[in-house]
Amino acid sequence: MELPRLKKSSSSSEVAQALKEAGCVVIERLVSEELMSQVGSELKPFIHSTPFGPDSFTGKKTKRTGSLIARSTSFHELASHPTIVGASREVICQTATTIQIHLTQIIEIGPGSDAQPIHRDQWAWDSFPFPQDWEVEVSTMWALTDFTEENGATRVIPGSHLWEDKLRPSFEETIPAVMPSGSVLLYTGSLYHGGGENSTTESRTGVNVDYSASFLRQEENQYLACPPDVAARIDPDLAKLIGYSRGSYALGYFGDLQDPIEALDTFKDTNNL
Ligand SMILES: O=C(O)CCC(=O)C(=O)O
């Protein structure tokens, strides 16, 4: 199966349909290169002070820098892009009533990095065996630099979202998601994939934003990454998407069954925001 490729003008439903069929899809040049380089320059000091990963999964020559909502205002446009959020909602809400941002992470695969082991992102939930027709996560990888086969473009196996669980596919079964800066690769939590090997002398930089069913624990702790004094200053819809809202009917309330967004309203009132 080939990796489906869609245009910037594609609707959320077209993207969701491609995800349901192939488990992955690229939208070419969804945002401008200028926006990507703005995100890159806002995050540069944070990437600079990030240590390399401790093991072969995170990558010993790879840097992973999080808290992107608090650290880069330009990044908000990527995290809340209507085509992406709409498609994620459509795919995940076959099984859940609401979605949330699961993690935000800039991934810089340094020169000489080995390929990452092929995996499913949904294994993060203790490898819980979700039924095959349950999609609980949509991952996105925005190309900040161009993604090439040589510099470590994400490797995917289109169609593998329907494969059995706990397989160990070989690197040879994968293909690289080659795409120019400003493009985005979407893949379900059930798709077998991994970061590629970087045999060039430059870093490959991708912006990874994942969305998940709100009934699952978030991989990046959004309440520490974006505490109330930060969350009160961002767009309320984005604040809701990171978890300052109720998940489903009962999840995430505080105090006397209050909705989390009320905590931000109170914070704004007391601080005249
Ligand atoms: O960096 C990449 O291309 C993929 C990273 C990835 O799959 C992960 O960290 O889970």
Ligand SMILES: [Fe+2]
């Ligand atoms: Fe992954």
